[in-house]
Amino acid sequence: MLVHLGGIPTVIVSSPSAAREILRTHDLNCCSRPRLLGTGRLSYDYLDIAFVEYGDYWKEVRKISVLELFSAKRIESFRYVREEEVASMIDSIAKSANSGTPINMSERFMALTADITCRVAFGKAFPWMELNDGKFMDMIDEATAMLGSFSASDFFPRFGWIVDRFTGLHARLEKSFRKLDNFYQKVIEEHRNAYKSNEEEEDIVDLLLKMERDRTELAGVQLKEDNIKAILMVHSTVATYYLS
Structure with missing residues (x-):
């Protein structure tokens, strides 16, 4: 079914055969x-990998992600991060067990995944971003809400911006x-000023x-x-997703 949402023609698909097509x-x-x-x-005019249109740029960013950022060699180089974070989680569980404090294992595993993701992407564990006057989760939650928000400019390009400013x-x-x-x-500035002699x-x-x-x-x-920054936005969203 074809409907027009403002100035945007939109096709609604509701059958398996049409979806397959x-x-x-x-x-x-x-x-x-x-x-x-x-x-x-929020994607710096579509410079990321999630929202950019399919084309040569998307292919290049995807190739960099596959060959450079997430290759088998690179994933192996992050092994020390996984080992340290797992050891830290086990130590935390042991302390909670000794003190008789109840443990929510689902939350611990989600926090583990977020910490590994943040350390691989930013070099810092998730608690650093929460304590470093960032309120990281609130910031990403707000950005996620903006990604899914209704903008009059999207559907009424000529005068929608007036509505968006008014609201x-x-x-x-x-x-x-x-x-x-x-x-x-x-x-980025912290990484520019840091000296790392070991590629690992x-x-x-x-x-x-x-x-x-x-x-x-x-x-x-x-x-x-x-x-x-656009590429890092994806990793920020992934980290928050595991803790939401």
């Missing part, structure tokens, strides 16, 4: 996400973006900064800070 037969024509106000702003959505989106941008900038100590931010120094190009676009 779209998701398999015409996958290349339907695989890209729509270009929306919230996703565009406060525009200001709320900009505030969320600035908080994330400041956080990512702080993480490098995290994903170190690898992306190394590509920036090497003037790596993605589909003809040189990798810059905004590209790095």
Whole structure:
């Protein structure tokens, strides 16, 4: 069924055969996400891997993720992170058991996954981001809400921006973006100023900064800070997902 949501033509699919037609037969024509106000702003104008349209840039970012960030060799290099975090969790469980404190194992395992994800991505465990005047989870939760929010500009391009300013959505989106941008900038600056002589100590931010120094190009676009921040946004969301 074809409906028009404002100025956007939208196809609604409700049968298995139609879904198969779209998701398999015409996958290349339907695989890209729509270009929306919230996703565009928070992904630095679609420089990430989750919301960027299918094309040469997406292929390059995906190739970097597969070959550089999440290759078997790189995952093995993060083994010490997994071992340290598992040992820390076991030690915490032992202390709780000795003191007779009840243990929620589901929460412990989710926290373990978030800590490993954050250390691999940012070089810091999750508690650091909560205590370092960041309120990390609140910040990412707000960004996630903005990604799923209704923006009049998306459906009524000519005058929707007036509605968004009147309702406060525009200001709320900009505030969320600035908080994330400041956080990512702080993480990047800390990594720029840190000296790591051992490649095994490098995290994903170190690898992306190394590509920036090497003037790596993605589909003809040189990798810059905004590209790095957009890629880090995905890891931030993943870490929060495990604790939500």
